[in-house]
Every structure is written in C-alpha cells, then in structure tokens.
Amino acid sequence: MKNKIYLLASLLAVLFFASCDDVYDHVAEPPQSYEQENEQTVNGFSFTLGSDISNAVIxxxxxxxxxxxxxxxxxxxxxxxxxxxxxKFVVEASDTEEFTKTVELPSKSDEDNAVITTAYDLNEVVKSLYGKAPNARDIFLRATFYIVDGTTSSLMPNPVVLGPASVTPVAPIIETEYYLIGDINGWNIENLDDYKFDHSGKDVYEDPIFTILVNNVQGYFKIVPKSSKDAASWEGVMGNPIDGNTDLEGDIIIEDSQAMQVTEPGWVKITLNMMEYTYSIEIIGEMALELYVPGGHQGWDPGSAPSLYNRNFDFKYNGFVYFGEDNTEFKFTTERNWDGPAYGDGGDGTLSSDGGNLVASEAGMYKIDVDLSGSPVYSMVKTEWGLIGDATEGGWDNSTPMTYDPETALWTVTTTLGTGEFKFRANDGWDINLGGDINNLSFGADNIPVTEEGTYEISLDLSDSKQFKGTIVKL
Incomplete structure (x- = not known):
C-alpha cells in the first residue's frame, strides 16, 4: 500500500510537467551535472548500467x-x-560527466523496461564524441524517462545518470605515414624517404587520405606503412589481391598481398583511402610541376629563379616570391631557360605568352597564384607574417608579428609561448594561413601544438614552394 501511495504522489507531481501522446514531445531541461554511480535510484526507480556494457566493450x-x-x-x-x-527512455551519451557535449543514442525499451540499442548505433555515438580512432573510450549516459500508460505519458522530473562505460569503436588501423616501394626504387625497403605519401597532418582518422605524385613509376609497386619502414621489415607491407593488377582502383590488403602495376609513362598520382583500405591511380602523363619566376629581383635568370608549385596536379601553381625593390619586373617561365613559354602581362589579371613584363609595385614578399588550366590568369598578394593562437601572447585575436630577413630568406620572431596551439598567418587575416606538420606546412591545415611554455625562437621558411616549413626552438 505504501508503494502505491508513493507512486500516486510522484505521478501527481510530474503531471504538472508533462502529459502528452508522444513520448518524445516534451523533454525537461536537465541540470548541468549529476553524481555518477553504477546504480542510481530516481523517483523510486532503480537503474544500473546494462549487463552488455558493465564490462569493457571492444x-x-x-x-x-x-x-x-x-x-x-x-x-x-x-x-x-x-x-x-x-x-520509455530518451538517452544521451557524453564524453564527460558534465555532459557538455552530448549525442543522442538511438534506443528503445524492452519488456523488462531495459534500454536497448545496437552495436552499430553505440559504435557511431562513440565515434561522434571522440573521433574514429579505435581506442577505449569512456562514455556517460543520461536518460530522461517516462511512465507510459495507454496514450498518456508522464515525464519523471529527474533523469538517471550512469557511467562511465568503456567502449572501443571499430576502425581500421591507420598509421601516420606510408611509403611507395617497387621497381621505381629497386624494391629497397631501406630507401623510402623520397617516396613518402603526402598527408594533411590532421588526425588520420578524420582525414585518412594519403597521396603521392611520382614520375616514371611505370612498373610494379606496393605500399609500406611507417611501422614496416622503421623496422625495415616486409611484414605489414600492403598490396592488392592480384599480382600485376593494372586496374586504376581497388582494395588494399595486408595478408597475401600482391603488387599493383602502372603501365603508362609520365606522372602518376596515387591516392590511398586508409579508412576504406582502397587505392586509386590517376595517370597524368607529362606536365610541369613548377613554374619559374625570373625577373629584376634575381638577374632575369630562369636557371636560378624561385618557383611556384603545382601541388594538386591541376595546372594551378602557387608559392612565395620576395621582391627587394619597388616596381620590380618579372615573368613566368615553364622551363629553367627561355626556350619554353614565357608568360607576361595580358592585362586585367590575365597572362599572355607575348605580353610585357609583370610588375610588383611595392617591395616585399608576395603570395603568387597562377592558373594555367584554362585561359592563363594570375593574382598576387603582398604578405606580412605573424603567429596567432592561444599559445601566443595575443591569443586568437591579435597576431604576433614576425620579421623578414632577405639574407636568410626567413621570417622570424622570438616570443613567449604558453601551452596551447598556434598557426602562421598573413596580413592579420585568415585568407592565408599555414599549419599542420611544422616540417611540411599546408594552407589551412591544423593548429600546431605547444606542449611546454617558455621563450621560443620561431622561423618560417617560404623559399621552397614545394615544402613550406618552420622551426620552433626553445631558448
């Protein structure tokens, strides 16, 4: 009888909060945090983590x-x-007990009033909270629950909060580096440094795409992950199921892997999708990777001129060139001499092979973009570089300026950094910024971490358009 009186009192209280036909129509705003425990009693109901997740789940x-x-x-x-x-329950999952970030867990109730879901849905929730890496993750569950009697549902005023539960999501193993091996380098597993696949520098589970541009790769090849390279071991080297496969796309396997084959000469772009374990091959053929910038800044010598780089094999070139004086004239050449096309001013941002000299009106370092994929055009922006980020004194609001030295061709600054992150950016704006791997910086890439506070000398080297790089030296 006491149980019946208690339940009646609880129901009268909650009827002021909710009564509706649809269980999910009205969900009360929960408090910000709750005490976590293995079993919790709420409004006379007792709950515990389900038996399927009470132990670590892989x-x-x-x-x-x-x-x-x-x-x-x-x-x-x-x-x-x-x-x-x-x-009936509405369940949210979070990566912390404060539930600052939440993801709804698709679920339903069974005949025992237990909350059930599927492995697929729980796996997706963990990846939404933490990312796709296959690491053990702690999750907390918060369930708003209702008593449903016929067409009436009554929201209980306090949610149940349980956890943590340890769940390891499914994902393939993705290493941070991959290398090409094959006829192109004599199948020498100790000679791979020149055949490294490019990557954005982001978390490999968020960006699993690796690419390499190689010339004259004609012949057989396989893929070497970093762990195999470091061990100089053939164990773990990857290929495809068919030896000598000439298909331009296919699956990557490890066990009993066979070599793929390129039959065409010239430049080839190979792309790996390591989340899907697939590869694709783009036959490009003959195309210049660099465009040279001779002019008054270096004695009009194409042989020693700075270059712009065609980093995406799309006939679009970019890079940085320093002009030491106002009104410096220059052109673009496709060869390290004057034998090939030399592009000059075609007017209104266009280029012409019989145009006059182009002009940098002010001294300084310019980011130059040239697009030869259609009617040739170009653009150029003078840049002043600095640091930005929560590791810097100016935070994410104000850049810390760097100084350019024409003798060393470096932008440098000595400054105090705290723990956090930073990027290089130009002109106190976000149109031009560099991040990612400090030894191979990319436009718009991830922030660069700083793990120890202190005074640092930081440099930025933009002289090689194929590979922008920086240094961070603690003093």
Missing part, C-alpha cells in the same frame, strides 16, 4: 552487422505501477 565488424540488442541501462526496481504501464 566492438568487431561482426558485432556491427549483428541485430542482437545491447542492454545499456537496466531497471532493477520500480514502485508499483498500473497494469500495462511501461517505461
């Missing part, structure tokens, strides 16, 4: 394909409810 591909329900919350005790009444 998902497999087979788990994700299974329809077997996974119990994530179990109801261990309830007040006496009307015959036929059930509990």
């Amino acid at each position: 998902f497999t591909e087979d788990d994700l394909m299974s329809e077997t329900p996974i119990r994530v919350i179990e109801t261990t005790a309830t007040p006496e409810m009307a015959e036929g009444a059930t509990l």
Whole structure:
C-alpha cells in the first residue's frame, strides 16, 4: 500500500510537467551535472548500467552487422505501477560527466523496461564524441524517462545518470605515414624517404587520405606503412589481391598481398583511402610541376629563379616570391631557360605568352597564384607574417608579428609561448594561413601544438614552394 501511495504522489507531481501522446514531445531541461554511480535510484526507480556494457566493450565488424540488442541501462526496481504501464527512455551519451557535449543514442525499451540499442548505433555515438580512432573510450549516459500508460505519458522530473562505460569503436588501423616501394626504387625497403605519401597532418582518422605524385613509376609497386619502414621489415607491407593488377582502383590488403602495376609513362598520382583500405591511380602523363619566376629581383635568370608549385596536379601553381625593390619586373617561365613559354602581362589579371613584363609595385614578399588550366590568369598578394593562437601572447585575436630577413630568406620572431596551439598567418587575416606538420606546412591545415611554455625562437621558411616549413626552438 505504501508503494502505491508513493507512486500516486510522484505521478501527481510530474503531471504538472508533462502529459502528452508522444513520448518524445516534451523533454525537461536537465541540470548541468549529476553524481555518477553504477546504480542510481530516481523517483523510486532503480537503474544500473546494462549487463552488455558493465564490462569493457571492444566492438568487431561482426558485432556491427549483428541485430542482437545491447542492454545499456537496466531497471532493477520500480514502485508499483498500473497494469500495462511501461517505461520509455530518451538517452544521451557524453564524453564527460558534465555532459557538455552530448549525442543522442538511438534506443528503445524492452519488456523488462531495459534500454536497448545496437552495436552499430553505440559504435557511431562513440565515434561522434571522440573521433574514429579505435581506442577505449569512456562514455556517460543520461536518460530522461517516462511512465507510459495507454496514450498518456508522464515525464519523471529527474533523469538517471550512469557511467562511465568503456567502449572501443571499430576502425581500421591507420598509421601516420606510408611509403611507395617497387621497381621505381629497386624494391629497397631501406630507401623510402623520397617516396613518402603526402598527408594533411590532421588526425588520420578524420582525414585518412594519403597521396603521392611520382614520375616514371611505370612498373610494379606496393605500399609500406611507417611501422614496416622503421623496422625495415616486409611484414605489414600492403598490396592488392592480384599480382600485376593494372586496374586504376581497388582494395588494399595486408595478408597475401600482391603488387599493383602502372603501365603508362609520365606522372602518376596515387591516392590511398586508409579508412576504406582502397587505392586509386590517376595517370597524368607529362606536365610541369613548377613554374619559374625570373625577373629584376634575381638577374632575369630562369636557371636560378624561385618557383611556384603545382601541388594538386591541376595546372594551378602557387608559392612565395620576395621582391627587394619597388616596381620590380618579372615573368613566368615553364622551363629553367627561355626556350619554353614565357608568360607576361595580358592585362586585367590575365597572362599572355607575348605580353610585357609583370610588375610588383611595392617591395616585399608576395603570395603568387597562377592558373594555367584554362585561359592563363594570375593574382598576387603582398604578405606580412605573424603567429596567432592561444599559445601566443595575443591569443586568437591579435597576431604576433614576425620579421623578414632577405639574407636568410626567413621570417622570424622570438616570443613567449604558453601551452596551447598556434598557426602562421598573413596580413592579420585568415585568407592565408599555414599549419599542420611544422616540417611540411599546408594552407589551412591544423593548429600546431605547444606542449611546454617558455621563450621560443620561431622561423618560417617560404623559399621552397614545394615544402613550406618552420622551426620552433626553445631558448
């Protein structure tokens, strides 16, 4: 009888909060945080983490394909409810007990008033909270719950909060570096440095794409992950299922892997998608990777001129050139001599092979873009470089300026950095910024971490358009 009186009092209280036909129509705003525990009693109901996640969970591909329900919350005790009444839940997952970041977990209730989901849905929730890396992750669950009796649902005023539960999501192993090996380098696993695939420098599980541009790769090849390169071992070297496969796309495998084959001469772009373990080959043929910039700044010598780089093999070139004096004249050449096309001013930002000299009206370092994919055009922006980020004294609001030395061709600054992150950016704006790997900086790439506070000398070298790089030296 006491249980019935308690339940009646609880129901009268919550009827002021919610009564509706649809369980999900009205969800009360929960408090910001709750005490975490393995079992929790709320409004006379007792709950615990489900038996399927009470121990550490490590998902497999087979788990994700299974329809077997996974119990994530179990109801261990309830007040006496009307015959036929059930509990319904709306469940959120978070990576912290404060529930600052939440993702709804698709779920439903079973006949025992337990919350069930699928391995696939739980796997996706963990990846949404933490990313795709296959590491053990702690998740916390917060469930708003209702008593449903016929067409009436009554929201209980306090949610249940449980956790943490440890879940390891399914994802392939993705290493941070990959290398090409094959006829092009005599199958020498100790000679791979010149055949490294490019990558953005981001988390490999967020950006699993690796690319390499190689000339005259004609012949057989395989893929070497960093771990195999470091060990100088053939164990772990990857290929495809068919020896000598000339298909331009296919699957990457490790066990019993066979070599792929390129039959065409010239430049080739090979792309790896390591999340899907697939490869693709783009036959490009003959095309200049660099465009040279001779002019009054270096004695009109194409042989020693700075260059712009065609980094995406799309006939679009960019890079940085320093002009030491106002009104410096220059041109673009496709060869290290004057034998090939020499592009000059075609008017209104266009280029012409019979045009006059181009002009940099002010001294300084310019970012130059040239597009030869259609009617030739160019643009150039004078740049002044600095540091930006929460590791710098100016935070994310104000750049710390750097100084350019024409003798060393370096931008440098000595400054205090705290722990945090920073990037290089030009002209106190975000149109031109560099980040990612400090030894191979990319436009718009990730922030650069600083793990120790102190005074640092930082440099930025833009002299090689094929590879922008910096240095960070603690003093």
